Amino acid sequence: MSDETQPHHARLPERGRPWEELRDAIQGLRRDDLDWRHGRHSALIWYADDDVERVSSEAFGMFLVENGLGLRFFPSPRRMEEDVVAIGRELLGGDDGVCGHMTSGGTESLFLAAHAAHAAREWARRRQPTVVRPEVVVPGSAHPAIDKAAHYLGMDVVRVPVRANFRADSVAMEAAITPATVMLCASAPTYSLGVVDPIAQVGEVAARHGLWFHVDACVGGILAPFAREIGVAVPAFAFDVPGVTSVSADLHKSGFTPKGASTVLFRSAERQEVGVFHFDGWPSGRYSTRTFTGTRPGGAIAASWAVLNFLGREGYRRIAGTVMATRARLLAGLAAIGGVHVWGDPELWALGYGLEGGDIFAVADRLESQSWHVARIREPRGIHLMITPVHARSVDEYLVAVADAARQVRATGERSAVDAVYWS
Secondary structure, eight states, X not given: OOGGGSOOOOOOOSSOOOXXXXXXXXXXXXXXXXXXXXXXXXSSOOOOOHHHHHHHHHHHHHTSSOBTTOTTTOHHHHHHHHHHHHHHHHHTTOOTTOEEEEESSHXXXXXXXXXXXHHHHHHHHHHOTTOSSOXXXXXXXXXXXXXXXXXHHTOEEEEEOOOTTSXXXXXXXXXXXXXXXXXXXXXXXXXXXXXXXXXXXXXXXXXXXXXXXXXXXXTTTTTHHHHHHTTOOOOOOSTTSTTOOEEEEETTTTTOOOSSOEEEEESSHHHHHTTOEEEOOSTTOXXXXXXSOSSOBHHHHHHHHXXXXXXXXXXXXXXXXXXXXXXXXXXXXXXXXXXXXXXXXXXXXXXXXXXXXXXXXXXXXXXXXXXXXXXXXXXXXXXXXXXXXXXXXXXXXXXXXXXXXXXXXXXXXXXXXXXOOOOO
């Protein structure tokens, strides 16, 4: 039995332990955690700087007890959530009719509004009451949260092969539409390779067929507008595309807020309303929620509001500049390594790279043996990276490690026995 499958035994102490002792114990438990402060991670962590961390921590702590479920009783986090949604609406090109709410993360945002989620299902049933098991058509690169949502909601996902450039094929997606299709989805950018799907083309397909079209902008939605402001060619991907119905954008990714914060925005209040859950048969009265969760941490709302206002447009432009400059260094360095190539032509900070004449997973093995956290891509076979400001410190060291590993793998012909397994 591996350590992960061994039964774990712990007992609640009879008497509480002093915080000083517990703090030391926690620090000890963290000794084997991912070393993200030195930029040795490929994903999972979005860290701007120590000042943003301080603002996040203090704002979160101020609302540690407040419950985001009962905003009628807590007008301050309600106002802050309204502000966060309004900021997101502006960044994503929405007019005054666009509305939405915060969620716990990208999976919940996708679940609620996009990837075969509740809102689209209920909307489809009103339009097509004969559809018993609705379908969602997506490119093969779509995030698996769509399949998770479909599993829970009794829907089917039709994954369509992407084009040679790894972007969604709008023609093939249109050909996959059937009378049971209720939604199309695309990404800006895709998680694995960081390429932006042709949102405008898919939007035209959705408009022709009267379908709900959701854009998964969880990775890029918050920072991409600022990358555009500093001169990066970011294509239209949100409500500036007429066919888009809803957009999800994670605050705790490229917004650099604490974990547990995302947004889901809808083209109109009518679109948002179909996703609200109402129940009136409870002794305590009418129960209505816009999110999958009931209780929501008030701290996540307050900290997101605080970080957005602390950084401002200038701060986000600065982060975008650091990230894109680091990306340029990384791409140049990878191009100089024999056999290494970046898959596709990613516009933003997510990317994947492969290796000709050798097994890229064997390169990953070697990197992991040097305490680099490596995310693997099964198709196309590669290594995945999400670049954040902290990577500016480690990119040169990382390139040296990749070059050495690639050289040895190509020379020895070694193969990895490890498959691409996403963390859980």
